Amino acid sequence: MTRQLKQTEKSPQRNVRKRRREIVDAAARVFAERGYHGASTQDIADLLGMRQASLYYYFDSKETALEEVCALGAAGFVEKAEEIVRNGLPAQERLCQLLAAHIAPLDHRADYTRTFLNERKWLPMESRRKVGRMSRRLEAIFERVIREGIRNGEFRNDLNPRMTTLALLGMMNAVSTWYERESIPLDRIAELFGDLALNGASNTDAD
Amino acid sequence: MTRQLKQTEKSPQRNVRKRRREIVDAAARVFAERGYHGASTQDIADLLGMRQASLYYYFDSKETALEEVCALGAAGFVEKAEEIVRNGLPAQERLCQLLAAHIAPLDHRADYTRTFLNERKWLPMESRRKVGRMSRRLEAIFERVIREGIRNGEFRNDLNPRMTTLALLGMMNAVSTWYERESIPLDRIAELFGDLALNGASNTDAD
DNA sequence: TGATAATTCTATTGCACTATAGAAAAATAG
DNA sequence: CTATTTTTCTATAGTGCAATAGAATTATCA
Numbered sequence: 001m002t003r004q005l006k007q008t009e010k011s012p013q014r015n016v017r018k019r020r021r022e023i024v025d026a027a028a029r030v031f032a033e034r035g036y037h038g039a040s041t042q043d044i045a046d047l048l049g050m051r052q053a054s055l056y057y058y059f060d061s062k063e064t065a066l067e068e069v070c071a072l073g074a075a076g077f078v079e080k081a082e083e084i085v086r087n088g089l090p091a092q093e094r095l096c097q098l099l100a101a102h103i104a105p106l107d108h109r110a111d112y113t114r115t116f117l118n119e120r121k122w123l124p125m126e127s128r129r130k131v132g133r134m135s136r137r138l139e140a141i142f143e144r145v146i147r148e149g150i151r152n153g154e155f156r157n158d159l160n161p162r163m164t165t166l167a168l169l170g171m172m173n174a175v176s177t178w179y180e181r182e183s184i185p186l187d188r189i190a191e192l193f194g195d196l197a198l199n200g201a202s203n204t205d206a207d
Numbered sequence: 208m209t210r211q212l213k214q215t216e217k218s219p220q221r222n223v224r225k226r227r228r229e230i231v232d233a234a235a236r237v238f239a240e241r242g243y244h245g246a247s248t249q250d251i252a253d254l255l256g257m258r259q260a261s262l263y264y265y266f267d268s269k270e271t272a273l274e275e276v277c278a279l280g281a282a283g284f285v286e287k288a289e290e291i292v293r294n295g296l297p298a299q300e301r302l303c304q305l306l307a308a309h310i311a312p313l314d315h316r317a318d319y320t321r322t323f324l325n326e327r328k329w330l331p332m333e334s335r336r337k338v339g340r341m342s343r344r345l346e347a348i349f350e351r352v353i354r355e356g357i358r359n360g361e362f363r364n365d366l367n368p369r370m371t372t373l374a375l376l377g378m379m380n381a382v383s384t385w386y387e388r389e390s391i392p393l394d395r396i397a398e399l400f401g402d403l404a405l406n407g408a409s410n411t412d413a414d
Numbered sequence: 415t416g417a418t419a420a421t422t423c424t425a426t427t428g429c430a431c432t433a434t435a436g437a438a439a440a441a442t443a444g
Numbered sequence: 445c446t447a448t449t450t451t452t453c454t455a456t457a458g459t460g461c462a463a464t465a466g467a468a469t470t471a472t473c474a
Contacts, residue, residue, distance in 0.1 A: 016420090035329070037242055037244035037245040038243075038244040038329065040462085041462065041463090042460090042462095050422070051422070051423060052461090052462085053422085053423075053424080054422050057420090057422070062463095149408070153410055154409065155408045155410055156408065156410045156411075156412075159403075159408055160399055163389075163391070163396065164403060164408060166381070166382075166385055166389070167378050167400055169381070170378045170379075170381025170384075171374050171375075171378040171381070173381060174374075174376070174380060175377070177377075178373055182369070182373070189370065192367055192370045192371075193370070196370075196404075196407065198408055198409045199363070199409055200403065200404060200405045201299075201302070201362045201363065201366055201371060201405055202405045203362055204411060222450090226451090247431060248431075248433090249431075249432095257452075257453090258454080259432085260433080260453075260454080260455090261451080261452050263432090263433065264451065264452075267433095268433080269432070
């Protein structure tokens with residue numbers, strides 16, 4: 001009650017973090033499957049074989065859990081994109097890498113990604129804004145690559161960078177909705193979609 | 208109780224339908240804004256200035272209202288697409304028309320469209336299947352146009368029709384998430400996205 | 415081992431929500 | 445105007461849910 005520092009500080013802290021993470025994992029899965037409002041804290045507890053009330057030892061509220069899932073779902077997204085945008089490759093190549101990076105998390109963190117994409121709109125004001133800023137940063141990265149590509153002649157100069165960005169992000173975000181049904185690996189999707197984005201569907205050979 | 212047909216059949220029936228439609232409109236708006244699980248029947252009633260319990264004179268359940276919103280949100284979608292696919296124009300032109308038709312409902316029925324796209328997954332089994340069949344028909348139409356375009360040389364023969372379909376539908380479906388923020392008319396979006404889909408971002412002029 | 419702290423449990427509160435029952439009010443018809 | 449039907453209302457049952465309180469259990473460590 002007074003000061004129980006020293007030994008009791010490190011070891012339990014680590015276990016708490018580990019358990020917290022297990023709970024967030026379960027929450028991500030439940031939120032991704034049933035939606036935030038459709039999921040109950042009981043669902044999360046069931047998945048872990050623990051009691052509903054026990055969750056509150058680790059989380060203040062269901063909303064807090066959503067915040068954590070979304071934060072983890074968003075983590076690395078922008079960082080990875082900023083890394084790609086600085087790699088000095090041609091704009092075409094960088095754009096393809098951005099597309100690939102955008103769906104890569106679906107491989108090992110699909111629940112987080114889906115929750116982030118579909119449920120972040122239910123976040124409370126403050127964290128929703130934070131997430132919104134991240135989205136805008138990502139969009140800005142896409143737009144920047146597109147503008148650079150236009151400037152150096154790699155891309156058509158009649159492209160609308162904003163609309164192109166929204167088109168490509170929409171295309172990639174949708175992957176989370178069907179890629180578990182369609183048996184096709186993510187890198188193949190990235191390849192096909194990158195090709196489509198760069199070259200379009202039209203045949204330029206003949207005619 | 209026995210048979211009160213004749214006069215009492217037509218006039219009230221019509222008013223019931225009208226009121227039902229007003230309620231479905233309100234439901235569509237509320238579902239689109241807060242999601243099916245996040246919306247309450249009270250929210251719907253508030254929008255109409257009526258009591259929550261009065262809704263049940265017109266609907267058996269909240270779920271029934273969702274079914275109706277989704278049905279109306281889906282209506283005309285496939286029909287319009289089938290009409291386009293039969294119009295004998297070049298595949299490129301037909302594809303662009305399909306893209307334009309896909310976002311057209313956002314103009315006058317955004318609430319229905321958004322509910323259909325985002326909330327249909329909460330429909331009960333049966334109606335979810337019905338909606339699923341419609342989606343598959345629409346995808347088949349896209350794929351068919353793409354295959355025809357490949358066959359007659361309008362499209363590249365290394366296109367994957369399935370993946371191209373999913374890419375384009377994803378791109379168009381995403382429009383509903385941002386088009387109210389971005390001040391750009393739908394026909395302009397259709398134009399830009401059609402161009403991107405056909406020709407890609409790359410510059411084929413120089414180099 | 416015995417004390418202390420960490421974790422999970424049982425039990426419950428209080429609220430929001432869907433849906434039903436039946437009365438009241440409004441509209442319509444004879 | 446009265447009777448009948450249609451529509452909306454009040455009141456409430458019943459359920460599920462998030463969250464809290466505090467006891468019981470388990471782990472940690474001297």
